[in-house]
Amino acid sequence: MGLLDKMLGNASEIDVAEVSEELSPIIGENESIERVFKEIRDMYVFTTKRLILIDKQGITGRKVDYHTIPYRAITQFKIESAGHFDMDAELKIWISGQDNPIEKELNKNVVVGIQKTLANHLV
Numbered sequence: 001m002g003l004l005d006k007m008l009g010n011a012s013e014i015d016v017a018e019v020s021e022e023l024s025p026i027i028g029e030n031e032s033i034e035r036v037f038k039e040i041r042d043m044y045v046f047t048t049k050r051l052i053l054i055d056k057q058g059i060t061g062r063k064v065d066y067h068t069i070p071y072r073a074i075t076q077f078k079i080e081s082a083g084h085f086d087m088d089a090e091l092k093i094w095i096s097g098q099d100n101p102i103e104k105e106l107n108k109n110v111v112v113g114i115q116k117t118l119a120n121h122l123v
Contacts, residue, residue, distance in 0.1 A: 013113050014038050019045075026052070026066060035117050037110040044110070046117045051093075053104070069095060069102070071121045079115050082108040093118075 013061035016033045023033060023045065030049075035045040051074075053067040073095050080090040089111045092101040106114065 004056075012038065012109055019043070023052075035068055035113065037114055039107055039110065044114055046121070051118070053102070067102070069093065072099075074118070074122060077115075077118050077122075079106075081111060 001021060014036050016036055019036050022035060027047065028049065031047050033045060033047050035046045043052075043054040045052040045054060051069045053065075053069070055065040055067070057063040057065060072110060075094045075096050077094065077121050078090075078092040078101075080092075082089045088105045089108050091111075091114065093103045093104075094101045
């Protein structure tokens with residue numbers, strides 16, 4: 001991903017090997033990382049057991065919010081694709097026991113990969 005892509009907020013799937021060491025403290029012993037999508041500093045990490053939403057906050061990115069969602073807790077998800085003039089798509093994930101979905105804006109470059117990975121895990 002080039003500098004221009006980062007400034008524009010373009011997202012992409014990244015190689016698991018690039019983030020394996022960084023994520024090793026939060027990955028369980030019987031768990032492995034399958035796919036990772038990155039948007040500027042935020043990541044969507046799909047493991048064999050859960051989806052981890054990583055939100056790096058602040059100017060330095062030292063404050064990090066890790067939101068774990070076990071696949072078994074996801075009751076449904078919805079993706080609204082980006083239009084011609086809209087750069088972002090929208091992801092909504094409903095979790096059992098919660099009334100309101102988790103909502104994330106996605107760059108249109110990662111929508112298909114995230115949708116396909118969620119669908120594979122929710123079969």
